[in-house]
Amino acid sequence: MAQVFDRSSNALARMSLVLTGLIVIALGVTLDQLQRSPWVTKQGQRPDQPIPFSHKHHVEGLGLQCQYCHTSVEKSSYAGIPPTKTCINCHAQIWTNADYLEPVRQSWATGASIQWIRVHDLPDFVYFNHEIHVNKGIGCASCHGRVDEMPLMYQENTLQMEWCLNCHRNPAANLRPTSEIYNMAWAGPSSDKPVWCGSTGKAGPTAGAVSCTTTDPSKGGPELAALQAGPAAGGAQAVSDAPAAAIAVPASYTKFTNQMDLGKYLTAQYHIRTPNELSSCETCHR
Numbered sequence: 001m002a003q004v005f006d007r008s009s010n011a012l013a014r015m016s017l018v019l020t021g022l023i024v025i026a027l028g029v030t031l032d033q034l035q036r037s038p039w040v041t042k043q044g045q046r047p048d049q050p051i052p053f054s055h056k057h058h059v060e061g062l063g064l065q066c067q068y069c070h071t072s073v074e075k076s077s078y079a080g081i082p083p084t085k086t087c088i089n090c091h092a093q094i095w096t097n098a099d100y101l102e103p104v105r106q107s108w109a110t111g112a113s114i115q116w117i118r119v120h121d122l123p124d125f126v127y128f129n130h131e132i133h134v135n136k137g138i139g140c141a142s143c144h145g146r147v148d149e150m151p152l153m154y155q156e157n158t159l160q161m162e163w164c165l166n167c168h169r170n171p172a173a174n175l176r177p178t179s180e181i182y183n184m185a186w187a188g189p190s191s192d193k194p195v196w197c198g199s200t201g202k203a204g205p206t207a208g209a210v211s212c213t214t215t216d217p218s219k220g221g222p223e224l225a226a227l228q229a230g231p232a233a234g235g236a237q238a239v240s241d242a243p244a245a246a247i248a249v250p251a252s253y254t255k256f257t258n259q260m261d262l263g264k265y266l267t268a269q270y271h272i273r274t275p276n277e278l279s280s281c282e283t284c285h286r
């Protein structure tokens with residue numbers, strides 16, 4: 001009986017196998033790329049908000065603190081979006097006729113809240129909490145970028161699992177004194193700009209346990225004198241771990257000139273869990 005397939009079709013079969021393999025790989029790579037693409041992660045996109053609210057104008061320009069509007073960021077899992085009342089505090093007087101602000105006036109008149117579009121939105125199966133990050137020395141800018149320079153809000157990072165894990169595997173690289181949480185320009189200590197930290201002896205792992213300063217405490221400059229005289233003396237330039245509470249002054253300071261040394265020190269002071277514990281699935285999927 002004659003061969004149904006000749007030799008050349010054998011080669012063809014092999015070729016098509018190789019081709020199929022290549023196509024499968026290409027598809028895999030494309031899907032993987034797609035899954036990481038800004039189109040899926042929403043990274044960098046600026047949604048059409050009902051009002052073109054500018055963080056740049058309100059934070060950098062007017063010097064408003066994040067907590068003025070995101071009031072619950074230190075004490076709750078949610079940072080919160082400010083109610084219309086917060087805008088009206090100023091906009092009852094300023095820019096009262098601007099078209100831009102019509103939705104604010106509408107909302108104030110009717111009591112219906114402004115329908116802001118969420119920029120950051122983790123899936124429901126992921127547990128996230130602002131309070132612990134903020135109270136353990138992770139600054140807003142480490143996750144949200146230079147918000148003070150954003151005319152319109154966008155998502156700086158992917159918020160994908162890999163991104164969270166990147167920090168959870170090596171938190172020391174990102175830890176700062178909790179007094180620097182809102183400092184958008186914090187760059188960590190360097191030999192030009194050292195940071196001195198000391199334990200205040202106060203109980204509790206976070207706020208109040210460590211006090212850090214960017215002026216040499218051994219020089220006992222006017223800032224430190226003011227600090228030691230107590231906050232009431234005013235003019236205290238030194239940064240403290242407990243901005244609102246009475247400032248406790250450490251008995252001795254350690255000087256830090258690089259991030260890793262400071263990070264290791266704060267890891268111990270803030271009782272940060274091990275990278276293994278922080279990367280275990282139950283930490284974020286409960």
Ligand code: HEC
Binds near residue numbers: 053058069118147
């Ligand atoms: C005057 C009030 C105000 C101040 C001050 C303010 N914000 Fe906001 N913030 C808003 C409003 C309103 C929105 C919702 C509209 C938007 O996304 O632009 C928002 C949105 C955000 C979002 C995105 C929320 C989402 O939908 O995912 C982040 C992140 C954020 N702010 C961070 C900060 C940080 C960090 C600071 C301090 C540097 C700050 N904000 C200061 C009013 C404020």
Ligand code: HEC
Binds near residue numbers: 051053057101
């Ligand atoms: C502490 C006072 C204050 C608060 C609170 C405040 N604003 Fe403003 N806002 C201003 C001032 C002052 C300007 C004019 C800024 C400029 O042009 O430099 C302004 C400008 C604006 C503008 C015009 C465009 C721009 O950014 O310059 C919009 C829109 C706006 N604000 C929306 C809001 C919304 C929405 C809220 C509430 C989440 C809010 N503002 C809260 C003081 C405030």
Ligand code: HEC
Binds near residue numbers: 066070120138142144
């Ligand atoms: C460890 C990273 C991280 C840090 C630090 C962080 N955020 Fe967020 N933020 C997120 C994530 C993730 C979301 C989205 C949460 C969700 O979808 O449940 C978010 C959401 C928000 C929102 C939207 C409202 C909400 O609560 O979901 C605001 C406003 C906000 N952050 C402000 C801030 C401010 C202000 C700071 C600094 C005091 C800060 N964030 C620090 C990661 C962070």
Ligand code: HEC
Binds near residue numbers: 122132
């Ligand atoms: C820049 C660093 C950084 C990033 C990014 C980060 N985390 Fe964390 N996370 C920390 C630190 C530091 C802690 C505190 C660890 C401790 O106290 O042991 C923490 C703690 C947690 C905890 C423990 C909360 C608790 O109450 O036990 C959860 C959950 C968590 N992070 C989720 C996330 C998720 C989800 C993301 C990504 C969307 C994320 N984190 C991104 C640094 C980070």
Ligand code: HEC
Binds near residue numbers: 123165168279284
């Ligand atoms: C630090 C927080 C964190 C830890 C620890 C963590 N995850 Fe996740 N995981 C996330 C986040 C955030 C997402 C959502 C990613 C997105 O929206 O793309 C996610 C998504 C997932 C998904 C959905 C598929 C995907 O990739 O989007 C699976 C499955 C998953 N995680 C499994 C695990 C397993 C298994 C572990 C333990 C080995 C683990 N995760 C540990 C934060 C974490």
